[in-house]
Amino acid sequence: MSLPASPIPALSSITVDAATLHILQQHDARLLRAPASLTKLMTAHVAYEAIAREGHAWTHSTVIDARDVHAVAADETRMGLVPGETITLGHLLEGLMVVSGNDAALALARHLAGSEAAYVQRMNDTAARMGLRDTHFVSVSGITTPGHVSTAHDMAMLAARLLADHPQVLAITAQRHFSHGTFCKDNQNTLLGSEGIDGLKTGYTRAAGFCLAATACRDSEEATHRLINITLGAPTREARNAWVQQCLQEGFAQLQRSAAISARG
Incomplete structure (x- = not known):
C-alpha cells in the first residue's frame, strides 16, 4: 500500500488478512508504545482459555469485590459494577469488550486467576506462546x-x-450499546456497521493516544475476506477513524486487484 503523507506523525498502523496474516499495509508497525485498552484483547483471550480449560462457564456467577470497584472509581472506562453484587462472567465479558470496563477486567481476573498479578502472568505467558516478542503486560x-x-x-x-x-x-x-443496572453507554467504536466493520476494540489514554483494533468482513465473487487493522497513537478519534477506514478500503482493494490478476493468469 502506498501511504499518503500522514497527518498523524505519531501513528503506528498495520493491516493484515485475518486468515493468512499477510500484511497489506504497515507504518511504524513495530514501534513500541502503550496499547491502552487494546490490552483487553488479551484479557478476553485468557478468559476464553480459562473458561474452556478450567471448568468455568460464562453462565457462572461471581460476587464483585469492593476492591475492584474502588480501584477504578476515578476511571471513565467502567461498566458500573457495585460491590457485593452477583453477576455472570458472560456479562463481565460484555462490559469488558463493549464499554471497556476496567472494573470488569479486574473482576474477571480475580475470579479466574485469584488476583490481577496472577492473571497478568497468564497474559504474558500467552503472549510468549503466540510469539508476541515486543509485548509486555503490567495490567x-x-x-x-x-x-x-x-x-x-x-x-x-x-x-x-x-x-x-x-x-x-x-x-x-x-x-x-451496553447496559448494567442504571449504567448505560454506547460502544465507542463508531465505525461499527460501516463497510463491514464488526469489531474489535477501542482504546485511549493520554499516553497512548486514540487507538483502534478494527476488523471488517466483505464478500467478493471469489471468497469472503476478513481484514484486521490496528491503529495506535492517533491524535483524535476522528483522525483515527479516517485512517482506519482508509487502510481497510485500500486493503480490500488490494485483495480485489490480486484476485483479478490471478483470474487472468
Whole structure:
C-alpha cells in the first residue's frame, strides 16, 4: 500500500488478512508504545482459555469485590459494577469488550486467576506462546503503567488469534450499546456497521493516544475476506477513524486487484 503523507506523525498502523496474516499495509508497525485498552484483547483471550480449560462457564456467577470497584472509581472506562453484587462472567465479558470496563477486567481476573498479578502472568505467558516478542503486560486493563507496551504488529497478531480461536467474540464486539443496572453507554467504536466493520476494540489514554483494533468482513465473487487493522497513537478519534477506514478500503482493494490478476493468469 502506498501511504499518503500522514497527518498523524505519531501513528503506528498495520493491516493484515485475518486468515493468512499477510500484511497489506504497515507504518511504524513495530514501534513500541502503550496499547491502552487494546490490552483487553488479551484479557478476553485468557478468559476464553480459562473458561474452556478450567471448568468455568460464562453462565457462572461471581460476587464483585469492593476492591475492584474502588480501584477504578476515578476511571471513565467502567461498566458500573457495585460491590457485593452477583453477576455472570458472560456479562463481565460484555462490559469488558463493549464499554471497556476496567472494573470488569479486574473482576474477571480475580475470579479466574485469584488476583490481577496472577492473571497478568497468564497474559504474558500467552503472549510468549503466540510469539508476541515486543509485548509486555503490567495490567489487565491497559491503564498507563511503566513497562506496559506492545506494537501494532503484535496487536494484529493477537487480534487474528482471538478471532481464529473464539470467533463468537464478534457477537459481543458488534454490539452498539451496553447496559448494567442504571449504567448505560454506547460502544465507542463508531465505525461499527460501516463497510463491514464488526469489531474489535477501542482504546485511549493520554499516553497512548486514540487507538483502534478494527476488523471488517466483505464478500467478493471469489471468497469472503476478513481484514484486521490496528491503529495506535492517533491524535483524535476522528483522525483515527479516517485512517482506519482508509487502510481497510485500500486493503480490500488490494485483495480485489490480486484476485483479478490471478483470474487472468
